[in-house]
Amino acid sequence: MKISFIIPVYNHIELTLQCLSTLQETVSNVDYEIIIVDDCSDAETAQKLRSLEKGNIRVLRNQENYGYARSNNIGAKKAKGTYIFLLNNDLEFPKKWINPMLSGLRKRKVGIVGNVQINAATGEIDHSGFLFDGKGTLRHKKTRNLKRKFTLFHAVTGACLAIRKELFNQLGGLDEKYENGCEDIDLCFKAKELGWKTIVANESTITHHVSSTRGINNLRNERNMRLFQNKWRTQISTTMVKAWPTTYLRGVLSGCEAICWPQVREAIYGLFSRDRQTPSGKLIVEAKLKRNERHWMSILDGKSDEMIKEGYWSDQGTWQGTQFSYSGLENNLDDEKGKWIKEKAEFQLGAGFFLSSIQIIGTIRLPSKERETHGKLGLRITTNSAESKDYFPLEMGEFLLNIEDVPALPESPSKIEFTLLGVSKSNAYAYFGRKL
Numbered sequence: 001m002k003i004s005f006i007i008p009v010y011n012h013i014e015l016t017l018q019c020l021s022t023l024q025e026t027v028s029n030v031d032y033e034i035i036i037v038d039d040c041s042d043a044e045t046a047q048k049l050r051s052l053e054k055g056n057i058r059v060l061r062n063q064e065n066y067g068y069a070r071s072n073n074i075g076a077k078k079a080k081g082t083y084i085f086l087l088n089n090d091l092e093f094p095k096k097w098i099n100p101m102l103s104g105l106r107k108r109k110v111g112i113v114g115n116v117q118i119n120a121a122t123g124e125i126d127h128s129g130f131l132f133d134g135k136g137t138l139r140h141k142k143t144r145n146l147k148r149k150f151t152l153f154h155a156v157t158g159a160c161l162a163i164r165k166e167l168f169n170q171l172g173g174l175d176e177k178y179e180n181g182c183e184d185i186d187l188c189f190k191a192k193e194l195g196w197k198t199i200v201a202n203e204s205t206i207t208h209h210v211s212s213t214r215g216i217n218n219l220r221n222e223r224n225m226r227l228f229q230n231k232w233r234t235q236i237s238t239t240m241v242k243a244w245p246t247t248y249l250r251g252v253l254s255g256c257e258a259i260c261w262p263q264v265r266e267a268i269y270g271l272f273s274r275d276r277q278t279p280s281g282k283l284i285v286e287a288k289l290k291r292n293e294r295h296w297m298s299i300l301d302g303k304s305d306e307m308i309k310e311g312y313w314s315d316q317g318t319w320q321g322t323q324f325s326y327s328g329l330e331n332n333l334d335d336e337k338g339k340w341i342k343e344k345a346e347f348q349l350g351a352g353f354f355l356s357s358i359q360i361i362g363t364i365r366l367p368s369k370e371r372e373t374h375g376k377l378g379l380r381i382t383t384n385s386a387e388s389k390d391y392f393p394l395e396m397g398e399f400l401l402n403i404e405d406v407p408a409l410p411e412s413p414s415k416i417e418f419t420l421l422g423v424s425k426s427n428a429y430a431y432f433g434r435k436l
Contacts, residue, residue: 003032004081004165007089008071010039013048015090015209020052022093030098032056035078037071040064068158069174069183076168084168086184088159090209092120100201101162104150111196112163112188114156115204116144126210129153129200130185132236134244134281135405136288138185138225150199154192154239158184159208167196180217181224189232219299226296229289237285244281245270258380258388280386284407291356291405309354312410323350328418338363347416355408358383358416360401364394378421383407384414392421 005023009016020034034057038049046061053059060074072086083105097115104113119126129141132154145151158174161184171190174183188198229236245267251257252264263280270278297303303311328345339345349355364377378392379401386407391399408414 002081003027003030003083003085004076004079005032005034005085005087006037006072006075006079007034007087008037008039008068008075009041009045009049009089010065011041011045012089013041013045016045016049019087019089019091019093020057023087023091026093026095027098030102033058033080035060035075037075038062039066039071067176068180069176069178072158072183073173073176076165076173079165081165084163084165086158086161086163088208091117091160092207092209094205094207097204097206100149100204104199104201105162105164107150107199109195109197110199111167111191111194112156112161112198114153114161114198114200115206116200116202117157117159117206117208120207120209126208127157127159128202130155130157130188132239132243134240134247134284136240136285138236145200145202147202149201149203151202153188153198153200155185155188156198156200158187160206161187163187163191167191170194177227178224179220181221182228186228186231189235192235222296222300225292226300229292233289237282237289238277240285240288241278241281242276244278244284245276248280258390260380260382260388262385263388280407283384283386283409287407287409288405290409294354294356305354312354324348324353341418341420343420345418347418349414349416351411351413353408353414354410355383355406355414356404358401358403358406360403360418361398362401363398364396366396376422380417380419380421382417382419385417390421 005027007016007019016036023034036049036052036057036059038046038059038061040062041049049059058078060078062071062074066074076084083102085101101113101115104110114127114129116125117127118124125142125144127140128143128145129151130153131137131139131141133139140157141153171187171194173187175186176183178186191198248257248263248267249271252259266278266280270276270281294308297308297311298305325348326346328343329339329341331339358381360379360381362379376393378390378394380388380390381401381403382388383403383406389403391401
């Protein structure tokens with residue numbers, strides 16, 4: 001068994017030398033080769049890399065800056081190993097990091113193995129797998145996995161990724177349409193499509209100088225995410241909707257989510273159903289994916305809000321967002337402007353509203369009568385029966401609330417419910433004071 005370590009390099013020779021030194025110190029017990037792919041680095045870096053070429057180290061030179069995907073594919077074509085390890089050149093390797101990854105590759109139906117990575121700048125976990133959560137968000141998991149040797153994930157980062165060469169070739173390597181981002185997640189999705197699992201070897205930990213070599217490019221990242229979502233939209237949606245019950249219930253237990261019994265029951269039911277495709281999960285995820293699409297139309301295609309709305313109207317018919325109604329809001333008892341809430345209030349919006357956020361401006365007034373309570377008040381705001389936010393307590397006087405990423409689709413009507421919190425019927429003075 002031979003291992004091929006493939007390391008693309010674009011400048012940053014000091015980090016590269018440190019990476020190579022710690023790598024060689026920790027893999028002396030395996031048969032390996034190191035393939036350095038110089039991705040058109042500057043002359044000084046190129047010269048130093050060429051001086052490293054001896055024994056089991058080979059250096060390949062790109063005539064242009066091809067980027068992460070193509071550089072790894074070039075290295076993989078020259079690889080002689082049974083296993084390929086894709087490595088960033090800004091990693092540091094401690095002792096015994098490789099054995100847990102090799103053990104993972106030998107497990108049945110495991111195609112790709114990642115590991116736990118520590119941010120060199122902070123000392124905190126930067127990656128222990130990718131999460132596709134029930135909020136419609138793709139993110140790095142930055143906490144330890146449960147105390148077991150391996151954890152199943154949908155994807156892992158390509159900063160340190162192990163795969164059989166035969167499978168890498170079968171998958172067509174990394175998709176070169178991506179530009180230094182999402183190629184690794186795409187590879188994991190391609191493997192999953194063929195029935196292969198992706199796992200994290202929890203006992204393998206390395207140090208990562210995060211984004212030190214390629215840097216951060218926000219527009220490039222947006223293009224990559226758009227390509228990834230367009231290519232795998234159905235799979236992304238299904239994966240995230242399945243995660244909603246767990247995401248919501250964990251939020252309830254941690255105090256980050258409001259305890260709404262209809263949603264609690266739906267989440268528990270979703271945990272034990274076969275496909276876990278709950279209505280709330282579907283709405284929350286679909287709303288997020290469509291917001292992503294509108295966001296990319298704006299920043300990547302240069303379309304104005306009006307142009308985006310016109311595109312939706314032409315696609316969906318002639319509807320426009322003009323119809324709305326409300327109930328449960330009463331005229332002020334004084335001469336002040338505005339409405340006041342007794343117990344509950346509701347807004348109904350017709351199709352055609354691009355509802356991505358909600359802003360509420362209001363006032364908590366001091367009681368004007370002796371029989372009214374002096375207790376604290378708050379609001380629960382529920383959108384389309386799918387997601388609730390609690391704001392309690394609200395201080396006396398004016399308040400401003402902002403809710404981002406609300407679960408609403410422009411082609412469907414929306415319902416926003418407001419429930420007064422903190423003053424219950426058990427407090428007779430408060431109840432009667434509010435009713436009279």
